[in-house]
Amino acid sequence: MNKLDWINLKAIILDVDGTLYHQSKLRKKMLFQLLKYYLFQPLRIKDLFILYHFRKEREQLAGQEYENLEEALYQVCADKLNLPVKRIKSVISKWIFEEPNKYLTDYIYPGLIPFLALMRKEGIKIAVYSDYPASEKLKAMQLHADLIVASTDPWVNSLKPKPKGLFYILNTLSYSTSQCVFIGDRDELDGQCARKAGVPFLLISRKRKQADQFYNQLIESYTNYKTRNNAG
Structure with missing residues:
Protein backbone atom coordinates (compact mmCIF):
# COMPACT_ATOMS: atom_id res chain seq x y z
CA MET A 1 0.00 0.00 0.00
CA HIS A 22 -16.41 -7.86 -1.50
CA GLN A 23 -18.09 -7.49 -4.87
CA SER A 24 -17.11 -10.98 -6.05
CA LYS A 25 -18.80 -12.57 -3.02
CA LEU A 26 -21.94 -10.52 -3.56
CA ARG A 27 -22.07 -11.46 -7.23
CA LYS A 28 -21.95 -15.15 -6.35
CA LYS A 29 -24.80 -14.60 -3.91
CA MET A 30 -26.82 -12.72 -6.51
CA LEU A 31 -26.20 -15.39 -9.16
CA PHE A 32 -27.75 -17.92 -6.80
CA GLN A 33 -30.71 -15.60 -6.14
CA LEU A 34 -31.21 -15.01 -9.86
CA LEU A 35 -31.19 -18.71 -10.72
CA LYS A 36 -33.56 -19.50 -7.87
CA TYR A 37 -35.96 -16.74 -8.92
CA TYR A 38 -36.06 -17.47 -12.65
CA LEU A 39 -36.31 -21.20 -12.15
CA PHE A 40 -39.93 -20.47 -11.21
CA GLN A 41 -40.31 -17.59 -13.70
CA PRO A 42 -39.31 -19.23 -17.02
CA LEU A 43 -41.36 -16.78 -19.10
CA ARG A 44 -39.18 -13.92 -17.82
CA ILE A 45 -35.88 -15.59 -18.58
CA LYS A 46 -35.03 -12.75 -21.01
CA ASP A 47 -34.44 -10.61 -17.93
CA LEU A 48 -31.10 -12.38 -17.59
CA PHE A 49 -30.11 -11.16 -21.05
CA ILE A 50 -31.09 -7.64 -20.01
CA LEU A 51 -28.76 -7.82 -17.01
CA TYR A 52 -25.93 -9.26 -19.07
CA HIS A 53 -26.16 -6.67 -21.85
CA PHE A 54 -26.70 -3.74 -19.50
CA ARG A 55 -23.43 -4.51 -17.72
CA LYS A 56 -21.62 -5.26 -20.98
CA GLU A 57 -22.76 -2.12 -22.77
CA ARG A 58 -22.06 0.01 -19.72
CA GLU A 59 -18.47 -1.26 -19.60
CA GLN A 60 -18.03 -0.33 -23.25
CA LEU A 61 -19.25 3.20 -22.51
CA ALA A 62 -16.50 3.84 -19.94
CA GLY A 63 -15.20 7.38 -20.26
CA GLN A 64 -18.23 8.56 -22.25
CA GLU A 65 -20.19 11.72 -21.54
CA TYR A 66 -23.86 12.33 -22.33
CA GLU A 67 -26.40 15.06 -21.83
CA ASN A 68 -28.44 12.54 -19.81
CA LEU A 69 -26.16 9.64 -18.95
CA GLU A 70 -28.69 7.64 -16.93
CA GLU A 71 -31.23 7.55 -19.75
CA ALA A 72 -28.51 6.83 -22.31
CA LEU A 73 -27.41 3.71 -20.41
CA TYR A 74 -30.94 2.33 -20.49
CA GLN A 75 -31.53 3.33 -24.11
CA VAL A 76 -28.37 1.63 -25.37
CA CYS A 77 -29.46 -1.64 -23.74
CA ALA A 78 -33.03 -1.26 -25.01
CA ASP A 79 -31.83 -0.72 -28.58
CA LYS A 80 -29.50 -3.72 -28.35
CA LEU A 81 -32.29 -6.08 -27.23
CA ASN A 82 -35.18 -4.35 -29.03
CA LEU A 83 -37.12 -4.00 -25.78
CA PRO A 84 -38.97 -1.08 -24.19
CA VAL A 85 -36.84 1.15 -21.96
CA LYS A 86 -39.47 0.72 -19.25
CA ARG A 87 -38.73 -3.01 -19.03
CA ILE A 88 -34.97 -2.41 -18.97
CA LYS A 89 -35.40 0.02 -16.08
CA SER A 90 -37.63 -2.38 -14.17
CA VAL A 91 -35.16 -5.29 -14.38
CA ILE A 92 -32.11 -3.14 -13.60
CA SER A 93 -33.85 -1.47 -10.69
CA LYS A 94 -34.75 -4.80 -9.12
CA TRP A 95 -31.53 -6.75 -9.63
CA ILE A 96 -28.86 -4.05 -9.49
CA PHE A 97 -30.29 -1.28 -7.30
CA GLU A 98 -32.60 -3.12 -4.88
CA GLU A 99 -32.06 -6.85 -4.31
CA PRO A 100 -28.26 -6.72 -3.72
CA ASN A 101 -28.72 -4.15 -0.95
CA LYS A 102 -30.28 -6.80 1.27
CA TYR A 103 -26.94 -8.62 1.53
CA LEU A 104 -24.38 -5.82 1.50
CA THR A 105 -23.72 -5.84 5.24
CA ASP A 106 -22.58 -9.48 4.97
CA TYR A 107 -19.71 -8.52 2.68
Whole structure:
Protein backbone atom coordinates (compact mmCIF):
# COMPACT_ATOMS: atom_id res chain seq x y z
CA MET A 1 0.00 0.00 0.00
CA ASN A 2 1.26 3.46 -0.87
CA LYS A 3 1.79 5.80 2.05
CA LEU A 4 -0.77 8.51 2.68
CA ASP A 5 0.08 12.13 3.33
CA TRP A 6 -1.75 12.21 6.65
CA ILE A 7 -0.41 15.69 7.46
CA ASN A 8 -2.29 17.39 4.61
CA LEU A 9 -5.21 14.97 4.22
CA LYS A 10 -8.63 16.62 4.49
CA ALA A 11 -10.91 14.23 2.61
CA ILE A 12 -11.11 10.59 1.59
CA ILE A 13 -13.05 9.81 -1.59
CA LEU A 14 -14.32 6.25 -1.92
CA ASP A 15 -15.58 4.21 -4.81
CA VAL A 16 -18.34 1.78 -3.77
CA ASP A 17 -18.56 -1.59 -5.54
CA GLY A 18 -15.46 -3.61 -4.74
CA THR A 19 -14.13 -0.79 -2.56
CA LEU A 20 -16.50 -0.90 0.41
CA TYR A 21 -17.40 -4.59 0.17
CA HIS A 22 -16.41 -7.86 -1.50
CA GLN A 23 -18.09 -7.49 -4.87
CA SER A 24 -17.11 -10.98 -6.05
CA LYS A 25 -18.80 -12.57 -3.02
CA LEU A 26 -21.94 -10.52 -3.56
CA ARG A 27 -22.07 -11.46 -7.23
CA LYS A 28 -21.95 -15.15 -6.35
CA LYS A 29 -24.80 -14.60 -3.91
CA MET A 30 -26.82 -12.72 -6.51
CA LEU A 31 -26.20 -15.39 -9.16
CA PHE A 32 -27.75 -17.92 -6.80
CA GLN A 33 -30.71 -15.60 -6.14
CA LEU A 34 -31.21 -15.01 -9.86
CA LEU A 35 -31.19 -18.71 -10.72
CA LYS A 36 -33.56 -19.50 -7.87
CA TYR A 37 -35.96 -16.74 -8.92
CA TYR A 38 -36.06 -17.47 -12.65
CA LEU A 39 -36.31 -21.20 -12.15
CA PHE A 40 -39.93 -20.47 -11.21
CA GLN A 41 -40.31 -17.59 -13.70
CA PRO A 42 -39.31 -19.23 -17.02
CA LEU A 43 -41.36 -16.78 -19.10
CA ARG A 44 -39.18 -13.92 -17.82
CA ILE A 45 -35.88 -15.59 -18.58
CA LYS A 46 -35.03 -12.75 -21.01
CA ASP A 47 -34.44 -10.61 -17.93
CA LEU A 48 -31.10 -12.38 -17.59
CA PHE A 49 -30.11 -11.16 -21.05
CA ILE A 50 -31.09 -7.64 -20.01
CA LEU A 51 -28.76 -7.82 -17.01
CA TYR A 52 -25.93 -9.26 -19.07
CA HIS A 53 -26.16 -6.67 -21.85
CA PHE A 54 -26.70 -3.74 -19.50
CA ARG A 55 -23.43 -4.51 -17.72
CA LYS A 56 -21.62 -5.26 -20.98
CA GLU A 57 -22.76 -2.12 -22.77
CA ARG A 58 -22.06 0.01 -19.72
CA GLU A 59 -18.47 -1.26 -19.60
CA GLN A 60 -18.03 -0.33 -23.25
CA LEU A 61 -19.25 3.20 -22.51
CA ALA A 62 -16.50 3.84 -19.94
CA GLY A 63 -15.20 7.38 -20.26
CA GLN A 64 -18.23 8.56 -22.25
CA GLU A 65 -20.19 11.72 -21.54
CA TYR A 66 -23.86 12.33 -22.33
CA GLU A 67 -26.40 15.06 -21.83
CA ASN A 68 -28.44 12.54 -19.81
CA LEU A 69 -26.16 9.64 -18.95
CA GLU A 70 -28.69 7.64 -16.93
CA GLU A 71 -31.23 7.55 -19.75
CA ALA A 72 -28.51 6.83 -22.31
CA LEU A 73 -27.41 3.71 -20.41
CA TYR A 74 -30.94 2.33 -20.49
CA GLN A 75 -31.53 3.33 -24.11
CA VAL A 76 -28.37 1.63 -25.37
CA CYS A 77 -29.46 -1.64 -23.74
CA ALA A 78 -33.03 -1.26 -25.01
CA ASP A 79 -31.83 -0.72 -28.58
CA LYS A 80 -29.50 -3.72 -28.35
CA LEU A 81 -32.29 -6.08 -27.23
CA ASN A 82 -35.18 -4.35 -29.03
CA LEU A 83 -37.12 -4.00 -25.78
CA PRO A 84 -38.97 -1.08 -24.19
CA VAL A 85 -36.84 1.15 -21.96
CA LYS A 86 -39.47 0.72 -19.25
CA ARG A 87 -38.73 -3.01 -19.03
CA ILE A 88 -34.97 -2.41 -18.97
CA LYS A 89 -35.40 0.02 -16.08
CA SER A 90 -37.63 -2.38 -14.17
CA VAL A 91 -35.16 -5.29 -14.38
CA ILE A 92 -32.11 -3.14 -13.60
CA SER A 93 -33.85 -1.47 -10.69
CA LYS A 94 -34.75 -4.80 -9.12
CA TRP A 95 -31.53 -6.75 -9.63
CA ILE A 96 -28.86 -4.05 -9.49
CA PHE A 97 -30.29 -1.28 -7.30
CA GLU A 98 -32.60 -3.12 -4.88
CA GLU A 99 -32.06 -6.85 -4.31
CA PRO A 100 -28.26 -6.72 -3.72
CA ASN A 101 -28.72 -4.15 -0.95
CA LYS A 102 -30.28 -6.80 1.27
CA TYR A 103 -26.94 -8.62 1.53
CA LEU A 104 -24.38 -5.82 1.50
CA THR A 105 -23.72 -5.84 5.24
CA ASP A 106 -22.58 -9.48 4.97
CA TYR A 107 -19.71 -8.52 2.68
CA ILE A 108 -18.36 -5.23 4.06
CA TYR A 109 -14.57 -5.27 4.25
CA PRO A 110 -13.09 -5.85 7.72
CA GLY A 111 -11.92 -2.59 9.26
CA LEU A 112 -13.99 -0.31 7.01
CA ILE A 113 -16.47 0.82 9.65
CA PRO A 114 -13.86 1.55 12.37
CA PHE A 115 -11.65 3.26 9.77
CA LEU A 116 -14.45 5.61 8.71
CA ALA A 117 -15.32 6.25 12.35
CA LEU A 118 -11.69 7.14 13.06
CA MET A 119 -11.52 9.49 10.08
CA ARG A 120 -14.72 11.21 11.12
CA LYS A 121 -13.43 11.59 14.67
CA GLU A 122 -10.28 13.23 13.29
CA GLY A 123 -12.28 15.67 11.20
CA ILE A 124 -11.48 14.14 7.82
CA LYS A 125 -14.39 14.36 5.37
CA ILE A 126 -15.77 11.26 3.68
CA ALA A 127 -16.98 11.49 0.08
CA VAL A 128 -18.24 8.74 -2.20
CA TYR A 129 -17.92 8.67 -5.99
CA SER A 130 -19.45 5.76 -7.90
CA ASP A 131 -20.54 5.25 -11.49
CA TYR A 132 -23.83 3.96 -10.07
CA PRO A 133 -26.15 5.80 -7.64
CA ALA A 134 -24.87 4.90 -4.17
CA SER A 135 -27.14 6.52 -1.57
CA GLU A 136 -29.32 3.44 -1.03
CA LYS A 137 -26.28 1.16 -0.87
CA LEU A 138 -24.71 3.31 1.82
CA LYS A 139 -27.99 3.36 3.72
CA ALA A 140 -28.18 -0.43 3.54
CA MET A 141 -24.63 -0.68 4.93
CA GLN A 142 -25.42 1.98 7.56
CA LEU A 143 -22.54 4.12 6.33
CA HIS A 144 -22.56 7.90 6.33
CA ALA A 145 -20.75 10.14 3.88
CA ASP A 146 -20.46 13.93 3.80
CA LEU A 147 -20.93 13.94 0.04
CA ILE A 148 -22.27 11.28 -2.35
CA VAL A 149 -21.73 11.66 -6.09
CA ALA A 150 -22.68 9.34 -8.97
CA SER A 151 -21.59 9.53 -12.59
CA THR A 152 -25.27 9.64 -13.53
CA ASP A 153 -25.92 12.80 -11.49
CA PRO A 154 -27.09 15.64 -13.79
CA TRP A 155 -24.09 17.76 -12.79
CA VAL A 156 -21.66 14.98 -13.80
CA ASN A 157 -23.20 12.90 -16.63
CA SER A 158 -19.91 11.19 -17.49
CA LEU A 159 -18.46 7.80 -16.63
CA LYS A 160 -15.06 7.09 -15.15
CA PRO A 161 -12.25 7.46 -16.04
CA LYS A 162 -13.40 10.97 -16.96
CA PRO A 163 -12.58 13.00 -13.83
CA LYS A 164 -15.64 15.27 -13.86
CA GLY A 165 -17.09 13.62 -10.73
CA LEU A 166 -13.84 14.07 -8.82
CA PHE A 167 -13.61 17.72 -9.86
CA TYR A 168 -17.16 18.23 -8.62
CA ILE A 169 -16.21 16.76 -5.24
CA LEU A 170 -13.07 18.90 -4.97
CA ASN A 171 -15.01 22.05 -5.83
CA THR A 172 -17.86 21.23 -3.45
CA LEU A 173 -15.55 20.50 -0.52
CA SER A 174 -13.21 23.36 -1.48
CA TYR A 175 -10.11 21.16 -1.10
CA SER A 176 -7.07 20.94 -3.33
CA THR A 177 -6.03 17.69 -5.01
CA SER A 178 -3.17 17.21 -2.52
CA GLN A 179 -5.63 17.33 0.38
CA CYS A 180 -7.62 14.34 -0.88
CA VAL A 181 -7.13 10.69 -1.73
CA PHE A 182 -9.31 8.53 -3.96
CA ILE A 183 -9.67 4.86 -3.02
CA GLY A 184 -10.91 2.34 -5.58
CA ASP A 185 -10.58 -1.23 -6.80
CA ARG A 186 -10.10 -0.71 -10.56
CA ASP A 187 -6.93 1.02 -11.66
CA GLU A 188 -8.12 1.32 -15.26
CA LEU A 189 -11.17 3.31 -14.11
CA ASP A 190 -10.74 4.65 -10.57
CA GLY A 191 -6.96 4.97 -10.80
CA GLN A 192 -7.02 6.60 -14.23
CA CYS A 193 -9.79 8.94 -13.07
CA ALA A 194 -7.67 9.99 -10.09
CA ARG A 195 -4.57 10.55 -12.22
CA LYS A 196 -6.50 12.69 -14.69
CA ALA A 197 -7.73 14.83 -11.79
CA GLY A 198 -4.30 14.92 -10.13
CA VAL A 199 -5.64 13.25 -6.97
CA PRO A 200 -3.53 10.66 -5.06
CA PHE A 201 -4.92 7.15 -5.47
CA LEU A 202 -4.95 3.97 -3.39
CA LEU A 203 -5.86 0.66 -5.03
CA ILE A 204 -7.64 -2.11 -3.16
CA SER A 205 -6.44 -5.51 -4.32
CA ARG A 206 -8.96 -7.92 -5.80
CA LYS A 207 -7.23 -10.71 -3.89
CA ARG A 208 -9.47 -11.49 -0.95
CA LYS A 209 -6.86 -11.72 1.80
CA GLN A 210 -5.15 -8.49 0.77
CA ALA A 211 -8.45 -6.67 0.46
CA ASP A 212 -9.44 -7.83 3.95
CA GLN A 213 -6.31 -6.19 5.36
CA PHE A 214 -6.66 -2.88 3.51
CA TYR A 215 -8.63 -0.75 5.96
CA ASN A 216 -6.98 -2.19 9.05
CA GLN A 217 -3.64 -1.26 7.46
CA LEU A 218 -4.89 2.29 6.99
CA ILE A 219 -5.90 2.43 10.65
CA GLU A 220 -2.44 1.18 11.63
CA SER A 221 -0.79 3.72 9.33
CA TYR A 222 -2.77 6.59 10.83
CA THR A 223 -2.16 5.39 14.39
CA ASN A 224 1.59 5.26 13.74
CA TYR A 225 1.46 8.75 12.24
CA LYS A 226 -0.33 10.13 15.30
CA THR A 227 2.11 8.39 17.64
CA ARG A 228 5.12 9.87 15.85
CA ASN A 229 3.47 13.27 15.67
CA ASN A 230 2.65 13.31 19.40
CA ALA A 231 6.13 12.09 20.28
CA GLY A 232 7.66 14.90 18.28
